[in-house]
Amino acid sequence: MLIHQAYKYRIYPKPEQQQLIRRMFGCCRFVFNYFLETWNQSYAKTGKGLSYHDCATQLPLLKAQYDWLKEVDSIALQSTARHVADSFERFFNKQNQAPRFKSRKHPIQSYTTKFTNGNIAIEGSRLKLPKLGWMRFANSRKLEGRIMSATVRQNASGKFFVSLICEVEKNPLPQVDAxxxxxxxxxxxxxxxxxxxxxxxxxxxxxxxxxxxxxxxxxxxxxxxxxxxxxxxxxxxxxxxxxxxxxxxxxxxxxxxxxxxxxxxxxxxxxxxxxxxxxxxxxxxxxxxxxxxxxxxxxxxxxxxxxxxxxxxxxxxxxxxxxxxxxxxxxxxxxxxxxxxxxxxxxxxxxxxxxxxxxxxxxxxxxxx
Incomplete structure (x- = not known):
């Protein structure tokens, strides 16, 4: 059976990489809040929100308006636009509350990027991430399966972590009579x-x-x-x-x-x-x-x-x-x-x-x- 499994590792980015990570946090937060406000305005006027396609087509115009959005990982910005659409879909399915605006004061910050053309890789105790390059990480667990995405997170204690979502084949355990x-x-x-x-x-x-x-x-x-x-x-x-x-x-x-x-x-x-x-x-x-x-x-x-x-x-x-x-x-x-x-x-x-x-x-x- 093919399943999606997350492998969480602690990463040790250099000071310049930490600065770039925080910049990506801010850019993804800005894009999320922008499309959330746009979604709310569209729903108030027409009674309909925005799909992921609507947000994705507006993203190049947003990057042309704000040049600093071009300095970060473009796939992470696309993933943020998808998160807006997914959060409203879960809300209408009564799986969670309505999405709220993200704050830079929140103790936990994160962004998600997708695997494409080998932009995420592991070599021994080094990890490669888009726009960040190679960095040291705690290879505490053997990675299995095909890498699909990576979520970089900074928790309240200031530590940095990455969660790699992989497609893994799981086989049933031998049956026991208990x-x-x-x-x-x-x-x-x-x-x-x-x-x-x-x-x-x-x-x-x-x-x-x-x-x-x-x-x-x-x-x-x-x-x-x-x-x-x-x-x-x-x-x-x-x-x-x-x-x-x-x-x-x-x-x-x-x-x-x-x-x-x-x-x-x-x-x-x-x-x-x-x-x-x-x-x-x-x-x-x-x-x-x-x-x-x-x-x-x-x-x-x-x-x-x-x-x-x-x-x-x-x-x-x-x-x-x-x-x-x-x-x-x-x-x-x-x-x-x-x-x-x-x-x-x-x-x-x-x-x-x-x-x-x-x-x-x-x-x-x-x-x-």
Whole structure:
């Protein structure tokens, strides 16, 4: 199966290359805001917006009007025009909110360029990008497949990264005779029906005091000053460290589950509703269940595994998985162990829920089609 896979690397551009990258950020931001304003004006007058073809035909006229647009990668400007059209298409399909104007004050800046005529290449620890030439990068992972595009990004901590989108052939993993149900939680991150348990690392809690210290220092300094910028960068680095640790944990856990099991059953979590709980919202956000489900979903599709989803209204914690009797008193989260009055089985709350998830889960609608 051919899929599009992203390979993210850290790049180390020279000072003159950094200056050119920031110039491309500004030019792409200008083009995006220009076509977004033009789109809004066209929609207000005629009731119709602009297609990508309309934006692409106006781009040469825009470059003739502003000579500094000719100094940057032309393909990146074309990609920006396409992003405007794509963002409105997703908006009308109710996939996201209406696109907004980009700001130079946003902590994350990026632009995307396409592969053509060998303008993107890798040689050992060197990477070639359009208009930038060769630069050093951290070749931490072997690149596979055919390069299609590259996105250059500067994050809030000031580091530069590139994401290379490649067309890769994925083969299914060898089939195994294993089916598990997984119950996600906060006390323990995941409890499986086969008895395996994975502790909740709570990465945000590990750095919470250090983060609060630097946030207080930033709040006491004059906004926009050099010391304020230093403190802001410290805060960004702490957030980046938390995100990297969490992402690494999620990838290791989901990859292990995909490799060892043929069928995986999980519960449909309404995270947006659960995070409204003021006592648990910080812990739920730290657990990042939505990202865990997203990674498990696309890895199951890549490697030929079956992912089943249990209904959110299924009483998985209250039902005895041995005899099927429901015990409403188990709704209390403080009850961690209980004995079924019908069959006398002693249950661990999370492990019993994992067994019920394995029994009640079904294939999602998209998988059935």
């Amino acid at each position: 089916h598990i149900g997984i119950d996600l939680g906060l006390k323990e991150y995941a409890v499986c029906s086969n008895g395996e348990r994975y502790a909740n690392p709570r990465f945000y809690r590990q750095h919470e005091k250090t983060l609060a210290f630097w946030q207080r220092r930033m709040a006491r300094r004059t906004p926009g000053g050099s010391n304020w910028k230093k403190a802001k960068q410290h805060v960004a680095r702490i957030h980046e460290r938390i995100a990297n640790k969490r992402n690494n944990f999620l990838h290791q856990l989901t990859t292990k589950l995909i490799r060892e099991n043929q069928t995986i059953s999980i519960e449909h979590l309404r995270v947006a509703s659960m995070i409204q709980n003021p006592k648990l919202s910080k812990s739920i956000a730290d657990a990042s269940w939505g990202e865990w489900v997203r990674q498990l979903t696309y890895k199951a599709r890549w490697y030929g595994r079956i992912l089943r989803i249990a209904d959110p209204f299924e009483p998985t914690s209250q039902r005895c998985h041995v005899c099927g009797m429901i015990h409403p008193e188990v709704k209390n989260l403080a009850v961690r162990q209980w004995t079924c009055i019908a069959c006398g089985t002693l249950h661990d709350r999370d492990e019993n829920a994992a067994h019920n998830i394995a029994q009640a889960a079904v294939l999602p609608p998209l998988t059935k089609r």
